[in-house]
Amino acid sequence: MxxxxxxxxxxxxxxxxxxxxxxxxxxxxxxxxxxxxxxxxxxxxxxxxxxxxxxxxxxxxxxxxxxxxxxxxxxxxxxxxxxxxxxxxxxxxxxxxxxxxxxxxxxxxxxxxxxxxxxxxxxxxxxxxxxxxxxxxxxxxxxxxxxxxxxxxxxxxxxxxxxxxxxxxxxxxxxxxxxxxxxxxxxxxxxxxxxxxxxxxxxxxxxxxxxxxxxxxxxxxxxxxxxxxxxxxxxxxxxGKQVKKLYPNKSTCVNEKEEILHVEGFTRLPEFKDISFTVRKGEILGLCGLVGSGRTEVSRAICGIDKSKSGEVYLNGTKVSIKCYADALNNGICYLSEDRKKDGLFVAMTLLENMMAPELKNISRFGLLNRRMVTKQMADYKQKINIKYVTVNQIMNNLSGGNQQKIMISKLLALNPKLIIMDEPTRGIDVGAKTEIHAMLRELSEAGVGVVIISSEMPEIVGMCDRVVIMNVGNLVGELKGEDITQENIIAKISEFCEY
Ligand SMILES: Nc1ncnc2c1ncn2[C@@H]1O[C@H](COP(=O)(O)OP(=O)(O)OP(=O)(O)O)[C@@H](O)[C@H]1O
Ligand SMILES: [Mg+2]
CATH class of the missing domain: 3.40.50.300 (P-loop containing nucleotide triphosphate hydrolases)
Incomplete structure (x- = not known):
C-alpha cells in the first residue's frame, strides 16, 4: 500500500x-x-x-x-x-x-x-x-x-x-x-x-x-x-456551513413595455448577421449559443470594443452612438470580459489602481484621485461577495484567480451602470461566492439595471435568466422565456438551425 x-x-x-x-x-x-x-x-x-x-x-x-x-x-x-x-x-x-x-x-x-x-x-x-x-x-x-x-x-x-x-x-x-x-x-x-x-x-x-x-x-x-x-x-x-440554493428566484417584475436596451440589426460578416434583441426592465437576459456562435463578438461590438459594420443601439428608448468602449461607459453600459487578463485587469498594478482605472476620468475631475472613496467601496464589496485580500495596496497578481474575478466584477458595479453585459461572470468562482454574485445580479436587475449574461455553463443560464436569445454560427436562431428555458429546449433550438 x-x-x-x-x-x-x-x-x-x-x-x-x-x-x-x-x-x-x-x-x-x-x-x-x-x-x-x-x-x-x-x-x-x-x-x-x-x-x-x-x-x-x-x-x-x-x-x-x-x-x-x-x-x-x-x-x-x-x-x-x-x-x-x-x-x-x-x-x-x-x-x-x-x-x-x-x-x-x-x-x-x-x-x-x-x-x-x-x-x-x-x-x-x-x-x-x-x-x-x-x-x-x-x-x-x-x-x-x-x-x-x-x-x-x-x-x-x-x-x-x-x-x-x-x-x-x-x-x-x-x-x-x-x-x-x-x-x-x-x-x-x-x-x-x-x-x-x-x-x-x-x-x-x-x-x-x-x-x-x-x-x-x-x-x-x-x-x-x-x-x-x-x-x-x-x-x-x-x-464550512450549509449553502443556500445556488440561484435566486426568477423575476416577478418584468415590465414588458419598458425597454432598457434594444439592439437592432447588428451585422459584421462573416461573424454575425442581423442580430436584434431587447432587454426589458426587471429581467435578466441570457445570450447563449455554443462557443463560436458569435455571442461574445456581438456583445463586444455593442459596447464599441470591436468595430461593427452596422447596427443600432437604443438605451431606454433613445438611440445612442457607440464608437468605442469609452462611449459605452459614458452611456452607462459596461462589459465584463471573458478574458480578464487581456481586457481590463492590470495584474502588475495594485487593487486600488485597478479599481480606479475605468473611473479615472470621473474621480480626478478636481485634480485628485479619490482614493478614500474607492477604498471604502472596495471594503463594501469585500464583505458582500467575500473577496480575500489583505490590503488595497496589494498587487493584483497576488490574489487567487477567483478573487481577481471578483475584483473585476466590483470594478464594474462601482460605476453604477444602466446596463451590464457579463461574459462568463462566474468563471473560476467558488460555489459559495457564485451564490452571492447571482443574488447580486438579481438585485441589480430588480433595481432597474439591465443585465445580460453570457455563460458556457448551461445550468447558470437556466438558473438565472428570465429570457434567453440563442445564437448559432452568427445568426439569431430562437428565443425562450420563463418555464420554457431548459437545457433541452436551448439545445433543440441550436440543432434545429443546424439541420438547415
Ligand atoms: N504571491 C502572493 N503574495 C501574496 N499573497 C498571495 C500570493 N499568492 C497567493 N496569495 C494569497 O494566498 C491565498 C491563497 O491563494 P491561492 O491562489 O492559493 O487560492 P486558491 O485556492 O487557488 O483560490 P482560487 O480558487 O481563487 O484560484 C489568497 O488569499 C491569495 O491572495
Ligand atoms: Mg487558484
Missing part, C-alpha cells in the same frame, strides 16, 4: 505578507489516481500546487516524491524530478511559436540553431490527441484562451511526468473541449501517472476523480473517496 503513494506533502506551511495561507497541509497522491483538490477562492489550492511544483518554497513542511524527500529551488528542479504543472493563469511566452513554448529549454538543435522542422514535427505529435486546429508554428499570441490552455496541457504531457497537476484546466474551455480533456486525463491515469486536479466544477470532480481533498482557509479538512460522498456534503465541507 505504502509504495502506491507517488507524492505526499507533510505539514506544509506558507505565509504571504504576514498572512498564513497554508496552515499545515498534508496530502497523499497515489499512482494512477485522479485526486481532486477543492475549496473556496483563496483556500490555498494554487499555493499548495505551486509549492509542489517549485514555484514557491514552503516556510515549513516536506514534500516526498516516490518516498524521497524533495527540495525544489525553482520550477525547473520540480520538472526534472517529474512534476508537471498546468497553471491556472496562463503562463506561456506569447511572442514565440507554439513549438518553442512546448519544448522551451529542450529545443532540438542542428549546428547551434533551432531545428525548426524537427521541432514542429515533435510538436505536431504532442498536439495530436487534442484534435485541435493549432499549428506548431503559430505565434501563441494569435491563439484563443482555450487554445493556449491546450498548449499548456500538451507541454506538461510532453515532459513524461510522474505527477501532473491541473489547476482549473477547463475554466476557459467549452463543453466539448472540456470533455476531450477529461478523456485525455483518464488516458494519462492509465499510464500510472498521479494526477492532482483543481476545479470549481463539481460535475467534473464527480465524473473523473477517484478521491478528493478539501482545503478551507489554508487548512486540510478531509480526504474522501469520491464515490462515497455527494455534492451537498462536499459543498458544506468547502464552505
Amino acid at each position: 505504502e509504495n502506491n503513494i507517488i507524492l505526499s506533502t507533510e505539514n506544509i506551511q506558507k505565509s504571504f505578507l504576514g498572512t498564513k495561507v497554508l496552515k499545515g497541509v498534508s496530502i497523499e497522491l497515489k499512482r494512477g489516481e485522479i485526486h481532486a483538490l477543492i475549496g473556496e477562492n483563496g483556500a490555498g489550492k494554487s499555493t499548495l500546487v505551486n509549492i509542489i511544483s517549485g514555484v514557491h518554497q514552503p516556510d515549513d513542511g516536506d514534500i516526498f516524491l516516490d518516498g524521497i524527500k524533495q527540495e525544489y529551488k525553482n520550477p525547473s528542479d520540480a520538472q526534472k524530478a517529474g512534476i508537471g504543472l498546468v497553471h491556472q493563469e496562463l503562463a506561456l511566452c506569447s511572442h514565440v511559436t507554439v513549438g518553442e513554448n512546448v519544448f522551451i529549454g529542450r529545443l532540438p538543435e542542428t549546428g547551434g540553431l533551432i531545428d525548426r522542422k524537427k521541432l514542429y514535427e515533435m510538436t505536431e505529435k504532442v498536439l495530436e490527441p487534442f484534435e485541435s486546429s493549432i499549428k506548431p508554428d503559430q505565434i501563441v499570441e494569435e491563439l484563443s484562451v482555450a487554445q493556449q490552455q491546450i498548449v499548456e496541457i500538451a507541454k506538461a504531457l510532453s515532459l513524461n511526468c510522474k505527477v501532473i497537476i491541473f489547476d482549473e484546466p477547463t475554466s476557459s474551455l467549452n463543453e466539448s473541449e472540456a470533455q476531450k480533456l477529461m478523456n485525455i486525463i483518464e488516458d494519462i491515469k492509465k499510464q500510472g501517472i498521479g494526477i492532482l486536479y483543481i476545479s470549481h466544477k463539481l460535475s467534473e470532480i464527480f465524473q473523473i476523480t477517484d478521491r478528493l481533498t478539501v482545503l478551507r482557509d489554508g487548512n486540510f479538512i478531509e480526504t474522501l473517496d469520491t464515490g462515497s460522498t455527494n455534492s451537498d456534503h462536499v459543498i458544506s465541507s468547502m464552505v
Whole structure:
C-alpha cells in the first residue's frame, strides 16, 4: 500500500505578507489516481500546487516524491524530478511559436540553431490527441484562451511526468473541449501517472476523480473517496456551513413595455448577421449559443470594443452612438470580459489602481484621485461577495484567480451602470461566492439595471435568466422565456438551425 503513494506533502506551511495561507497541509497522491483538490477562492489550492511544483518554497513542511524527500529551488528542479504543472493563469511566452513554448529549454538543435522542422514535427505529435486546429508554428499570441490552455496541457504531457497537476484546466474551455480533456486525463491515469486536479466544477470532480481533498482557509479538512460522498456534503465541507440554493428566484417584475436596451440589426460578416434583441426592465437576459456562435463578438461590438459594420443601439428608448468602449461607459453600459487578463485587469498594478482605472476620468475631475472613496467601496464589496485580500495596496497578481474575478466584477458595479453585459461572470468562482454574485445580479436587475449574461455553463443560464436569445454560427436562431428555458429546449433550438 505504502509504495502506491507517488507524492505526499507533510505539514506544509506558507505565509504571504504576514498572512498564513497554508496552515499545515498534508496530502497523499497515489499512482494512477485522479485526486481532486477543492475549496473556496483563496483556500490555498494554487499555493499548495505551486509549492509542489517549485514555484514557491514552503516556510515549513516536506514534500516526498516516490518516498524521497524533495527540495525544489525553482520550477525547473520540480520538472526534472517529474512534476508537471498546468497553471491556472496562463503562463506561456506569447511572442514565440507554439513549438518553442512546448519544448522551451529542450529545443532540438542542428549546428547551434533551432531545428525548426524537427521541432514542429515533435510538436505536431504532442498536439495530436487534442484534435485541435493549432499549428506548431503559430505565434501563441494569435491563439484563443482555450487554445493556449491546450498548449499548456500538451507541454506538461510532453515532459513524461510522474505527477501532473491541473489547476482549473477547463475554466476557459467549452463543453466539448472540456470533455476531450477529461478523456485525455483518464488516458494519462492509465499510464500510472498521479494526477492532482483543481476545479470549481463539481460535475467534473464527480465524473473523473477517484478521491478528493478539501482545503478551507489554508487548512486540510478531509480526504474522501469520491464515490462515497455527494455534492451537498462536499459543498458544506468547502464552505464550512450549509449553502443556500445556488440561484435566486426568477423575476416577478418584468415590465414588458419598458425597454432598457434594444439592439437592432447588428451585422459584421462573416461573424454575425442581423442580430436584434431587447432587454426589458426587471429581467435578466441570457445570450447563449455554443462557443463560436458569435455571442461574445456581438456583445463586444455593442459596447464599441470591436468595430461593427452596422447596427443600432437604443438605451431606454433613445438611440445612442457607440464608437468605442469609452462611449459605452459614458452611456452607462459596461462589459465584463471573458478574458480578464487581456481586457481590463492590470495584474502588475495594485487593487486600488485597478479599481480606479475605468473611473479615472470621473474621480480626478478636481485634480485628485479619490482614493478614500474607492477604498471604502472596495471594503463594501469585500464583505458582500467575500473577496480575500489583505490590503488595497496589494498587487493584483497576488490574489487567487477567483478573487481577481471578483475584483473585476466590483470594478464594474462601482460605476453604477444602466446596463451590464457579463461574459462568463462566474468563471473560476467558488460555489459559495457564485451564490452571492447571482443574488447580486438579481438585485441589480430588480433595481432597474439591465443585465445580460453570457455563460458556457448551461445550468447558470437556466438558473438565472428570465429570457434567453440563442445564437448559432452568427445568426439569431430562437428565443425562450420563463418555464420554457431548459437545457433541452436551448439545445433543440441550436440543432434545429443546424439541420438547415
Ligand atoms: N504571491 C502572493 N503574495 C501574496 N499573497 C498571495 C500570493 N499568492 C497567493 N496569495 C494569497 O494566498 C491565498 C491563497 O491563494 P491561492 O491562489 O492559493 O487560492 P486558491 O485556492 O487557488 O483560490 P482560487 O480558487 O481563487 O484560484 C489568497 O488569499 C491569495 O491572495
Ligand atoms: Mg487558484
